[in-house]
Amino acid sequence: MSLLVVEDLHTHFVSRDLDNRVRTAKALNSVSFALAEGEVLGLVGETGAGKSLTAFSIMGLLRPPARIVQGSVRFAGQELVGLAPEQLNAVRGARIAMVGQNPRGALDPLTRVGEQIVRVILAHQAVSREAARAAALEAMARVGIPDPARRFRSWPHELSGGMAQRVLIAMALVNRPTLLIADEPTTGLDVTVQAQILDLLRTLVREMNMAALVITHDLGVVAHYCSRMAVMFAGRIIEMGPVEAVFGTPRHPYTQALIAATPENLTLDGASPLGGRPPDLFALPPGCHYVDRCPIATEACNALPPWRSVAADHGALCHRVES
Amino acid sequence: MTLGRFLVRRLLLVVPLLVFIAFLNFMLVRISGQDPTALIAGPTATGGELAMVRAELGLDRPLHEQFLVYIGNILTWNLGQSWVNKRSVLNDIWLRLPITLELLFWGVGLGALIGIPVGLRAARHHDGRFDQLARFLSLLGFSTPTYWLGLVMILVFFYFLNWAPPAMGRISLLMTAPPVVTGSYLLDGLIAQKWDVVQSAFAQLVLPVTAMAIVAAAPIIKQARAIALDVQGSEFVRSAQAAGLSGAVIRRMVAKNSATPVITFVGTELTALIGTASVIEYIFSWGGLGQWGLQAIIQADFMVVQGYVLTLALFSVLVFLVIDVAVFLLEPRAEMHA
Amino acid sequence: MTAVSLPDIAAAPRFSLWNRLKGLSHRSATAVIGGIIVAIFGLLSIVAPWIVPYDPILPFTDKLLAPPSAEHWFGTDGNGMDVFSRVIYATRYAFGIAIPAVLLSLAIGVPIGLWTGYRGGWADEVTLRFSDALRVFPLIILSLAVVAAAGQSLINVVLVIGILDAPVFVRVVRAEVLQLRNSTFVEAAVATGNPVRRILFVHLMLNATKGAMAQVAVRAAWAVRITATLAFFGVGIEVPTPEWGSMIRQGAEFMATGQWWVGIFPGIALIVMVLGLNMLGDGLQDLLDPRRRASAR
Numbered sequence: 013m014s015l016l017v018v019e020d021l022h023t024h025f026v027s028r029d030l031d032n033r034v035r036t037a038k039a040l041n042s043v044s045f046a047l048a049e050g051e052v053l054g055l056v057g058e059t060g061a062g063k064s065l066t067a068f069s070i071m072g073l074l075r076p077p078a079r080i081v082q083g084s085v086r087f088a089g090q091e092l093v094g095l096a097p098e099q100l101n102a103v104r105g106a107r108i109a110m111v112g113q114n115p116r117g118a119l120d121p122l123t124r125v126g127e128q129i130v131r132v133i134l135a136h137q138a139v140s141r142e143a144a145r146a147a148a149l150e151a152m153a154r155v156g157i158p159d160p161a162r163r164f165r166s167w168p169h170e171l172s173g174g175m176a177q178r179v180l181i182a183m184a185l186v187n188r189p190t191l192l193i194a195d196e197p198t199t200g201l202d203v204t205v206q207a208q209i210l211d212l213l214r215t216l217v218r219e220m221n222m223a224a225l226v227i228t229h230d231l232g233v234v235a236h237y238c239s240r241m242a243v244m245f246a247g248r249i250i251e252m253g254p255v256e257a258v259f260g261t262p263r264h265p266y267t268q269a270l271i272a273a274t275p276e277n278l279t280l281d282g283a284s285p286l287g288g289r290p291p292d293l294f295a296l297p298p299g300c301h302y303v304d305r306c307p308i309a310t311e312a313c314n315a316l317p318p319w320r321s322v323a324a325d326h327g328a329l330c331h332r333v334e335s
Numbered sequence: 336m337t338l339g340r341f342l343v344r345r346l347l348l349v350v351p352l353l354v355f356i357a358f359l360n361f362m363l364v365r366i367s368g369q370d371p372t373a374l375i376a377g378p379t380a381t382g383g384e385l386a387m388v389r390a391e392l393g394l395d396r397p398l399h400e401q402f403l404v405y406i407g408n409i410l411t412w413n414l415g416q417s418w419v420n421k422r423s424v425l426n427d428i429w430l431r432l433p434i435t436l437e438l439l440f441w442g443v444g445l446g447a448l449i450g451i452p453v454g455l456r457a458a459r460h461h462d463g464r465f466d467q468l469a470r471f472l473s474l475l476g477f478s479t480p481t482y483w484l485g486l487v488m489i490l491v492f493f494y495f496l497n498w499a500p501p502a503m504g505r506i507s508l509l510m511t512a513p514p515v516v517t518g519s520y521l522l523d524g525l526i527a528q529k530w531d532v533v534q535s536a537f538a539q540l541v542l543p544v545t546a547m548a549i550v551a552a553a554p555i556i557k558q559a560r561a562i563a564l565d566v567q568g569s570e571f572v573r574s575a576q577a578a579g580l581s582g583a584v585i586r587r588m589v590a591k592n593s594a595t596p597v598i599t600f601v602g603t604e605l606t607a608l609i610g611t612a613s614v615i616e617y618i619f620s621w622g623g624l625g626q627w628g629l630q631a632i633i634q635a636d637f638m639v640v641q642g643y644v645l646t647l648a649l650f651s652v653l654v655f656l657v658i659d660v661a662v663f664l665l666e667p668r669a670e671m672h673a
Numbered sequence: 674m675t676a677v678s679l680p681d682i683a684a685a686p687r688f689s690l691w692n693r694l695k696g697l698s699h700r701s702a703t704a705v706i707g708g709i710i711v712a713i714f715g716l717l718s719i720v721a722p723w724i725v726p727y728d729p730i731l732p733f734t735d736k737l738l739a740p741p742s743a744e745h746w747f748g749t750d751g752n753g754m755d756v757f758s759r760v761i762y763a764t765r766y767a768f769g770i771a772i773p774a775v776l777l778s779l780a781i782g783v784p785i786g787l788w789t790g791y792r793g794g795w796a797d798e799v800t801l802r803f804s805d806a807l808r809v810f811p812l813i814i815l816s817l818a819v820v821a822a823a824g825q826s827l828i829n830v831v832l833v834i835g836i837l838d839a840p841v842f843v844r845v846v847r848a849e850v851l852q853l854r855n856s857t858f859v860e861a862a863v864a865t866g867n868p869v870r871r872i873l874f875v876h877l878m879l880n881a882t883k884g885a886m887a888q889v890a891v892r893a894a895w896a897v898r899i900t901a902t903l904a905f906f907g908v909g910i911e912v913p914t915p916e917w918g919s920m921i922r923q924g925a926e927f928m929a930t931g932q933w934w935v936g937i938f939p940g941i942a943l944i945v946m947v948l949g950l951n952m953l954g955d956g957l958q959d960l961l962d963p964r965r966r967a968s969a970r
């Protein structure tokens with residue numbers, strides 16, 4: 013059974029311009045995917061493709077003027093779209109946890125880090141302060157923080173980026189969630205620390221048998237840590253399938269370009285189809301959003317492309333792909 | 336960095352500031368172009384007597400020497416005497432400062448007690464009904480002249496409704512003041528256990544303190560709201576929401592993180608508010624530093640004006656210092672900012 | 674699941690003033706209302722001589738302190754002058770002092786802000802320390818004391834308000850220049866050999882004064898307020914002048930004896946005008962605030 017089912021999710025930024033016209037930036041357009049228990053799905057795409065926005069939409073963290081205008085997010089059978097914050101809080105941080113970018117900014121600067129973990133435990137579990145404290149120390153040890161008793165009393169500004177991310181991971185895991193959303197968890201960290209954090213996440217996900225949604229723009233991360241991947245472009249998932257299948261035989265021209273652009277495949281000849289500007293979200297083309305940059309586009313591509321399955325679990329959103 | 340080193344560094348910065356304050360004050364009398372000699376020597380003075388007074392005041396020396404003399408005078412606690420009634424300026428300052436501080440304390444205290452929660456709540460309901468009302472009231476407070484507000488309060492609560500006592504000072508004219516301990520009739524009355532004095536002093540305080548609180552609350556609402564909005568937009572609030580922390584916990588978090596900048600703002604705002612307090616004193620015949628100083632400005636008694644402006648500036652310098660130390664002690668990140 | 678239907682962009686009309694006003698008021702109703710208030714007062718100040726029922730300094734000696742009536746809408750004051758006519762006429766003094774005072778502040782503050790922000794160094798440091806040092810004085814009291822010292826005249830009022838308020842513009846412009854200094858277009862201007870003067874006044878000024886423009890309305894509100902305060906304390910403006918502060922000063926004497934109309938009406942006019950300017954300024958700051966702009970993208 014699927015743990016998380018996102019179906020036809022549309023998230024738009026709706027505002028009015030100075031001449032009182034409604035302006036809509038269509039940031040997510042009909043995003044659909046499912047995640048089974050214990051599965052690790054990678055979500056890749058360039059900046060502005062809507063990866064983080066997908067996470068925020070699932071977690072109910074959108075701020076005006078962004079809002080979900082259509083679609084559904086079901087977690088363990090429960091609809092999350094439209095839930096009141098109090099009901100959502102029973103899920104967020106408890107059954108779905110999130111680790112974000114910029115770990116140092118994600119910690120409350122005026123609360124000692126241990127207290128912040130305790131706070132998250134007490135928000136979701138009916139335990140005593142002492143028990144919560146013990147659980148926090150245990151979690152800190154588990155994520156590899158040396159000398160947890162001392163670090164418990166640290167202020168966030170005293171931590172390095174990597175250490176802060178470990179604290180946030182501890183905070184995400186203390187309530188034993190069944191789904192972890194990792195939104196570019198290594199942005200801004202030193203390269204050596206990046207690998208440590210990713211390995212730590214993988215170990216914990218396996219040990220605790222969590223499902224994970226890993227958001228990244230780094231194909232290497234997907235290749236190493238995920239079993240399935242979805243490629244996003246201009247607010248749509250344009251290809252999805254098992255990691256080996258997508259890397260082995262990418263179907264969508266954008267995916268092909270993305271994989272061709274990884275350092276080991278870089279060539280010096282010709283213009284890269286990746287180099288172009290992302291499409292204007294205020295005025296998306298009516299058909300395939302990639303049509304302007306696509307090397308193999310035809311007349312047909314000015315109509316909305318269908319989802320073409322090439323295998324039971326692999327497909328792409330493209331006219332030029334044969335089923 | 337230790338508190339001691341922080342204090343030394345901070346105090347070193349104050350020295351040039353004090354010289355600047357003294358200079359501006361000194362120039363105030365110079366640009367007035369008024370020669371106090373005749374005022375002080377009296378109408379019957381002869382030419383020789385005038386010259387003597389002039390020499391005594393140092394007015395026959397070049398400008399930079401006069402400035403050094405002025406600095407020397409300040410350092411030796413010699414602020415001169417009023418051109419109008421010959422009273423010692425320093426004595427009057429000591430006598431009247433507590434009276435002003437009492438008004439300022441209650442007024443700003445009440446203003447902050449109203450303004451900060453309103454500002455935080457407005458930020459929480461950004462662009463909602465409450466926020467719009469709070470913003471409008473804050474702008475209205477900004478736009479209302481203090482003296483007019485005081486006058487209207489007297490008209491309504493004294494003349495029409497007869498709830499308030501006449502706006503004639505800090506205690507009913509029929510009462511004898513309690514022995515001076517703190518300078519506040521309210522506290523001195525409590526100490527002397529004269530309940531009628533306490534009651535009268537309280538009744539006299541109500542209108543001016545309310546006026547002061549209204550004027551103080553306007554900028555505090557605006558700034559507390561802006562600060563809280565800023566904190567709410569920061570990443571750690573979003574990550575707290577992602578962790579499923581309840582609204583109450585997040586509210587407390589926002590309030591705590593807004594505290595330091597809000598306190599700092601109220602501190603810097605005290606500079607303007609002690610000016611406001613002067614205006615309120617004038618309207619309510621409060622008899623403190625402000626009424627005394629404004630009267631001196633109106634009468635062109637510049638020796639008093641100098642002492643008055645100097646006191647207000649020193650008060651601000653002291654407040655800024657206290658705020659900086661408080662922030663240094665409260666803020667875990669202070670070492671990084673210093 | 675909810676499906677929200679939205680108006681169609683394609684159906685948007687061509688540019689029209691009405692739609693622009695509606696669009697602006699959607700972004701910041703405050704700015705639009707404030708702008709309308711200020712415009713009305715501006716209009717009143719222009720047409721004042723033709724619309725007031727009486728000469729503002731004509732005393733009706735047989736009708737001292739007459740309460741509001743059909744003949745004298747706002748009553749008469751202690752000299753028997755018509756309060757309504759005086760309140761309307763006073764808009765001329767409000768604009769007449771606020772506009773030159775703010776222009777003076779701009780004329781002093783913008784060049785200094787541009788120069789110190791661009792050049793940095795000791796001049797910047799000194800200017801910054803100076804404007805910080807000025808902040809320890811309550812502006813109201815300092816203005817009162819300086820005008821009293823400099824001598825009572827309208828010119829002095831304008832000069833003192835203009836000079837004491839200039840640091841606000843220095844700070845705003847300096848901050849924007851610091852942000853712009855390393856931007857591509859400035860580098861390009863330097864690289865193509867433009868003289869500093871040209872870079873400052875052509876390339877930077879237009880870009881850096883946006884923040885200052887939002888401040889203009891706020892500072893004008895302050896100028897109107899402080900003018901009235903000076904007049905209330907009898908500093909700067911002579912007595913029978915139809916000016917709000919000076920009218921409130923006269924009204925103050927009658928407040929405790931019940932002739933409220935002398936001081937109340939000029940006070941209300943003053944508040945509405947200052948409120949209008951403050952709303953305009955506050956709204957403009959919202960419109961120009963990049964963070965707010967970003968969220969309304």
